[in-house]
Amino acid sequence: MAEAVLDASAILALVGEEPGADAVARIVANCLVSTVNGSEAVAKLVERGMPPEVAEDIIFGLPFEPVDFDRPLAAAAGRMWPRGRRAGLSLGDRACLALAEAKNLPAITADTQWRRFESSTEIRYIR
Numbered sequence: 001m002a003e004a005v006l007d008a009s010a011i012l013a014l015v016g017e018e019p020g021a022d023a024v025a026r027i028v029a030n031c032l033v034s035t036v037n038g039s040e041a042v043a044k045l046v047e048r049g050m051p052p053e054v055a056e057d058i059i060f061g062l063p064f065e066p067v068d069f070d071r072p073l074a075a076a077a078g079r080m081w082p083r084g085r086r087a088g089l090s091l092g093d094r095a096c097l098a099l100a101e102a103k104n105l106p107a108i109t110a111d112t113q114w115r116r117f118e119s120s121t122e123i124r125y126i127r
Contacts, residue, residue: 001030002030002031002032002065002103002105003027003030003031003105003106004027004030004031004032004100004105004106004107004108004124005031005032005033005034005096005099005100005103005105005106005107005108006024006028006031006032006033006037006064006096006108007037007092007093007096007107007108007109007110007111008037008038008040008041008044008092008096009109009110009111010024010108010109010110010126011024011033011037011038011041011059011062011064012041012044012045012110013110013126013127014028014062015041015045015058015059015062018110019110019126019127020110020125020126020127021126023108023126024108024126027108028062028063028064029063029064031064031065031108032064032065032066032067032099032103032105033064033065033066033067034066034067034069034073034092034095034096034098034099035066035067035068035069036069036091036092036095036096037092037095037096038059038060038066040092041055041059042055042056042059042060043055045058045059067099069095072102073095073098073099073102074098076098076101076102077091077094077095077097077098078094080094080097080098081094083117083118083119084097084117086116087113087114087116087117087118088113088116089113089114089117093109093111093114093117096109097117097119097121097123100121100122101119101120101121106121106122106123106124107121107122107123107124108124108126109123109124109125109126110125110126110127112125112127
């Protein structure tokens with residue numbers, strides 16, 4: 001059973017062996033990831049110069065469970081826009097939070113600007 005939802009920043013911390021990677025490594029096999037956040041992580045690796053196929057293999061080769069960004073999750077992320085905009089949250093951030101809210105799980109992130117977002121969903125920071 002899943003214990004948390006990972007944001008792209010947490011996935012990238014793991015892959016890049018950045019601060020907080022150890023915390024993500026301990027739980028990644030028991031986490032959900034929105035396909036939006038998986039896409040975000042792949043894109044960031046490609047932006048850094050990695051071949052797209054390699055980036056995809058690395059990200060989607062991790063032992064998390066990907067969750068398709070369906071209509072209910074899209075609607076929930078859209079409803080968060082007014083509050084998210086004030087806090088500087090992207091669509092990817094809101095996709096992660098929408099999934100965490102839907103599954104009643106904490107969201108795991110390295111993105112400290114989430115601290116400005118008022119949420120009933122538990123948010124855990126890896127650094």
